[in-house]
Amino acid sequence: MSRITEALTLIRSSLPEGVTLAAVSKFHPAEALAEAYACGQRVFAESRAAELVAKAQQLPRDIEWHFIGHLQTNKVRSVVPYVAVIQSIDSERLLRAVDAESARIGKRTDVLLQLHVAREETKFGLTPEEAMDLAANVVPQLDNVRVTGVMGMASNVDDEERIRADFRTIRSVFDRLKSTVFASADSFSTVSMGMSHDRSIAVEEGSTMVRIGTDIFGEREY
Ligand SMILES: *Cc1c(COP(=O)(O)O)cnc(C)c1O
Numbered sequence: 001m002s003r004i005t006e007a008l009t010l011i012r013s014s015l016p017e018g019v020t021l022a023a024v025s026k027f028h029p030a031e032a033l034a035e036a037y038a039c040g041q042r043v044f045a046e047s048r049a050a051e052l053v054a055k056a057q058q059l060p061r062d063i064e065w066h067f068i069g070h071l072q073t074n075k076v077r078s079v080v081p082y083v084a085v086i087q088s089i090d091s092e093r094l095l096r097a098v099d100a101e102s103a104r105i106g107k108r109t110d111v112l113l114q115l116h117v118a119r120e121e122t123k124f125g126l127t128p129e130e131a132m133d134l135a136a137n138v139v140p141q142l143d144n145v146r147v148t149g150v151m152g153m154a155s156n157v158d159d160e161e162r163i164r165a166d167f168r169t170i171r172s173v174f175d176r177l178k179s180t181v182f183a184s185a186d187s188f189s190t191v192s193m194g195m196s197h198d199r200s201i202a203v204e205e206g207s208t209m210v211r212i213g214t215d216i217f218g219e220r221e222y
Contacts (some may be wrong), residue, residue, distance in 0.1 A: 004032060005039045007216045015210065019203055020064055022192070024213030026051065027220040030058050037063065045087070045211055049075035054083040061080040068151070068211060069122045073097040080109060085191055087112040087151040087211075090124045092138055095145060102144035111145050112192055113177075117169045119162075125152065128173045135181040139142035147182070149190025149208070150174045154198055165196050174206075179218065 001009075004219040008023075015021060022045040025033045033044060037060060037147025046052035056065055064084040071079065071088055079086070080101045089095050113134065116125025128132065131150065135193045137149055152175060154166035164198060174191045182188035194202025194210035213220065 002035055003218070004035045004216060008036060008041060009041050011212060011215060014200075019207060020190075020209040020212045022068075023216050024068065024195075024211050025055070025217065026069075026139070026213065026216045027222060028213075030055055033059055034219050038055045045084055048080045049140060050186045053078055053082055071139070076101050078134040079107060080107065083109065085110045085112065089147075090114045090116075090126060092134055095134065095138060097140070098146045099142040108144050110148045110187075112149045112190060115150055115170050115173055118153050118155040119157070128169070128176075130174060132177065132181070134176055135137060139181070140164055146187060148187050149183075149192060150177070151190075151192035153193070154194070154202070160201065162203050165200075166196060167202050168195055171206040186202065 011021060020043060023036050023041050027048045033055060042217045043066060045066040045068045046055065052067060065082055066085045066087055067079055067083050068087045069095060071086065073094055074139060076097045080098065085137055085175045086098055086109060098109055100110060105176045113131045114125045114192050115131055131209045135147060146211065150170060152170035154163040170193050171191055178188055190209055190212060192209040193207045196212050196215040201214060
């Protein structure tokens, strides 16, 4: 068994039913993804527009591509045709751009609202209040995006309680949206949180999708 197959098998067996594994394949060559594909993996996540497009053009058509990086509005046109889900909606401007481009090509794109709760990890993401406001006041105007959940990262620290508190915040924003704006939307169901080092805490705190790179493909070479 190859190392990738072995890692995937191990991770899958550790995830409870109902938690989807997104394989974060950024910076890894198409051959590594093909190996994971051969082992049954269908959900892959990338963080750079050009890399996602190049890999989508090379690899099988039934892969579900997720975008997880900061997406500049001038890259929206290139990724929209290839993505199943843009997990990193971090501004109203980006959400509107994805909607407009999806309308232009006759598609509906699923998106997650990216929440900023971590102390330092990234400057991107919406505050809980911004996410609530966007969901209540902007999303209803848009016909070509469907908000299917939230995505977030915990602080990049060793303090397990801090990490747990961040995941709880993400989950609580999801629950608030689910009980208000999206109360009648069954498709609003994804809580994307948890990476290689903190996935077990994320799952304990209510993740429905973990994004794992290093533990599947090894260290990235930038
Ligand atoms: C790179 C990345 C991951 C995966 O991180 P690993 O530590 O390699 O598992 C998950 N989420 C986002 C947003 C990332 O950019």
